[in-house]
Amino acid sequence: MGVFKDAAELYECIGGLFRRGAEHPEMGPKIRASKLIIKFQYTNPEAQLTIDAKNPPPEGMYFNVIEGENDLQADVTMSMEADVAHKFWFGKLNLVMALNRGMMRAKGPIAAILKLLPSIKPAYELYPQYLREIGKEDKIMG
Amino acid sequence: MLPSFVDFTMRTRLVAGPGLVRELATELAGYERVLVISDAQLVKLGLVREVTEPLEAAGVDVVGVFSDVPPNSEVEVVMAGAGFARARQYDALVAVGGGSVIDTAKAINMVVATGQHLLDLQGLGVLDEPLGTLVAIPTTAGTGSEVTSHAVIKDAGTSAKLTFTSPHLAPDLAVIDPVMTRDLPPKLAASTGMDALTHAVEAYLSTNANPFTDALALEATRLIAQNFRRAVRERDEESRYGMLVASSLAGAAFNVALVGCVHAMAHACGGLYDVPHGVANAILLPWGLEFNREVAAERVDELGRAFGVEDGRQFIEAVSSLAAEGGLPTRLSEVGVPREGLEAVAEAAAVDGAVFTNPREAGAEDLLKLLERAF
Numbered sequence: 001m002g003v004f005k006d007a008a009e010l011y012e013c014i015g016g017l018f019r020r021g022a023e024h025p026e027m028g029p030k031i032r033a034s035k036l037i038i039k040f041q042y043t044n045p046e047a048q049l050t051i052d053a054k055n056p057p058p059e060g061m062y063f064n065v066i067e068g069e070n071d072l073q074a075d076v077t078m079s080m081e082a083d084v085a086h087k088f089w090f091g092k093l094n095l096v097m098a099l100n101r102g103m104m105r106a107k108g109p110i111a112a113i114l115k116l117l118p119s120i121k122p123a124y125e126l127y128p129q130y131l132r133e134i135g136k137e138d139k140i141m142g
Numbered sequence: 143m144l145p146s147f148v149d150f151t152m153r154t155r156l157v158a159g160p161g162l163v164r165e166l167a168t169e170l171a172g173y174e175r176v177l178v179i180s181d182a183q184l185v186k187l188g189l190v191r192e193v194t195e196p197l198e199a200a201g202v203d204v205v206g207v208f209s210d211v212p213p214n215s216e217v218e219v220v221m222a223g224a225g226f227a228r229a230r231q232y233d234a235l236v237a238v239g240g241g242s243v244i245d246t247a248k249a250i251n252m253v254v255a256t257g258q259h260l261l262d263l264q265g266l267g268v269l270d271e272p273l274g275t276l277v278a279i280p281t282t283a284g285t286g287s288e289v290t291s292h293a294v295i296k297d298a299g300t301s302a303k304l305t306f307t308s309p310h311l312a313p314d315l316a317v318i319d320p321v322m323t324r325d326l327p328p329k330l331a332a333s334t335g336m337d338a339l340t341h342a343v344e345a346y347l348s349t350n351a352n353p354f355t356d357a358l359a360l361e362a363t364r365l366i367a368q369n370f371r372r373a374v375r376e377r378d379e380e381s382r383y384g385m386l387v388a389s390s391l392a393g394a395a396f397n398v399a400l401v402g403c404v405h406a407m408a409h410a411c412g413g414l415y416d417v418p419h420g421v422a423n424a425i426l427l428p429w430g431l432e433f434n435r436e437v438a439a440e441r442v443d444e445l446g447r448a449f450g451v452e453d454g455r456q457f458i459e460a461v462s463s464l465a466a467e468g469g470l471p472t473r474l475s476e477v478g479v480p481r482e483g484l485e486a487v488a489e490a491a492a493v494d495g496a497v498f499t500n501p502r503e504a505g506a507e508d509l510l511k512l513l514e515r516a517f
């Protein structure tokens with residue numbers, strides 16, 4: 001079995017990280033500025049997260065984080081196994097290799113996504129910290 | 143030390159030899175109708191005929207020549223080319239041209255096979271199925287596009303350069319023949335040659351390099367050292383052949399290893415100030431090497447030895463004089479980049495895809511320093 005037992009657990013972990021990102025004083029404004037709608041399509045377990053930096057965000061957040069299917073028109077859609085995503089958020093995934101090997105697919109103007117890479121670096125530290133906080137230490141990658 | 147994981151692909155069958163375009167029909171046994179993608183200048187110079195006449199003599203129908211490809215191809219051109227192609231029955235596309243023509247043919251192939259608009263095909267790994275047969279016959283020794291799985295097309299509306307990447311984009315066959323570069327003007331021979339050298343150098347220094355790409359990159363570097371000057375000045379067949387082979391070798395290397403900060407800055411100079419790709423690379427390569435030598439001294443030395451000099455320091459000097467001898471500008475100030483524009487170039491380069499495989503981390507501030515020195 002993979003890292004997450006079901007979609008609910010993925011939403012709690014990665015979705016939770018995204019919500020933290022949406023409140024983050026450094027990452028939040030930079031993602032907001034991109035005005036992108038980015039959909040993440042996960043398999044094993046089947047799940048979907050959307051970052052919506054186009055429409056007005058809720059109070060206290062820089063962008064919307066949406067769990068599950070929705071009708072928003074995504075600028076970029078990223079598809080991957082949930083385990084690949086988990087590894088990515090620890091900063092432990094060689095992105096070039098993952099893309100070359102088809103472990104990750106990106107549909108849309110990828111230059112727009114690459115532009116965001118430098119600004120999401122704080123997430124790599126935030127993720128293990130957050131997992132510890134919610135009692136999911138077992139998922140922290142060494 | 144060998145990397146713990148190695149991934150190498152070259153999907154394109156490649157044949158090379160002086161006069162080989164005359165034998166294309168042999169390579170295309172079983173194909174009856176081909177459609178040619180090229181540009182008006184190459185038609186005028188008779189280079190398209192070098193390919194089509196022998197094909198027709200061998201009983202292969204040339205069902206059309208789409209010759210509207212501009213130097214920096216655009217989305218509209220691709221869609222028009224796809225319309226042209228759809229209206230004709232063919233079983234193989236033959237691209238005769240430089241990087242822009244070959245990339246356009248890749249994009250047309252993709253639009254025709256998927257039935258989608260080009261703008262909906264951006265991304266990485268978006269194609270599930272192989273496309274139609276594509277043959278690439280380069281008429282410059284530079285881009286390496288005849289063996290890569292990338293295509294770059296400009297969106298005239300936003301003037302953004304769109305990138306398309308998929309293993310299925312790689313041509314099925316590349317035909318390397320120095321006859322096809324016989325009319326290459328010296329300046330273009332020099333700038334495209336410097337592009338090829340930059341591919342070899344950056345692939346060799348890339349964080350994604352592996353023993354296979356290393357071998358290709360070093361041999362490309364060696365061949366460029368031997369042939370560049372003659373291919374620009376005397377333009378004899380042997381040196382032009384050497385440059386074409388070097389360009390494909392470097393293409394196969396960077397197709398896997400990718401490039402680095404020199405390309406990131408060159409893309410930004412091209413996007414913001416229309417500096418020709420090869421010219422920008424030629425100006426920036428010595429500064430990029432200087433910057434990366436801090437973390438990759440041994441590898442830069444190795445490139446120097448392949449180039450026929452003693453070490454990395456001499457290599458950097460040799461690269462600068464090569465560009466100057468080729469008659470190329472050596473400063474950004476000479477090619478229309480204003481000093482007050484350098485910051486914007488640095489910002490754009492810092493988030494260009496190419497910068498992520500540079501051996502030394504390069505943020506906007508580092509790049510700005512390099513750009514100022516190259517100004």
Ligand SMILES: [Fe+2]
Pocket residue numbers: 285337340341405419
């Ligand atoms: Fe290039």
